[in-house]
Amino acid sequence: MEFFIKKGATLPLLKLNIVDNGRNDYNRFLSTLDLSGILFSMTDVDSGLPKILNRPGGLGIDTKLSADSKYYIYYQFSETDTRKIGRYEAQFIVRNPDGTYIFPSGEKLFVNVVDSFIADDIEIG
Secondary structure (H helix, E strand, O other), rough: OOOEEEEOOOOOEEEEEOOOOOOOOOOHHHOHHHEEEEEEEEEEEOOOOEEEEEEOOOEEEEEOOOOOOHHHHHHHOOOOOOOOOOEEEEEEEEEOOOOEEEEEEOOEEEEEEEEEOOOOOOOOO
């Protein structure tokens, strides 16, 4: 899974829908989501050094989606998080009374911080 964000940007939010993958007790997991701690980390692919380590993430509900995919976890980037152009491997950790879950499950999540096409040194006014 690939996610792209501009250098120095804070939006868009990085969102992962939580869907029933058939591997866990999905309904029990959903019932404990509001008790969960959600953490986000990402590591520079080239250097192997962590860029973000266990920062708080969030839980959202999108009522427009179907019942089996309306919950999502997210991370709001800061300008510091996206200061350096690069490719990062990312993951969410969800901890609740039933255990620890790592998302995404079964595939890797890459965050690509790319150069903005807008010049940073343009004077306005």
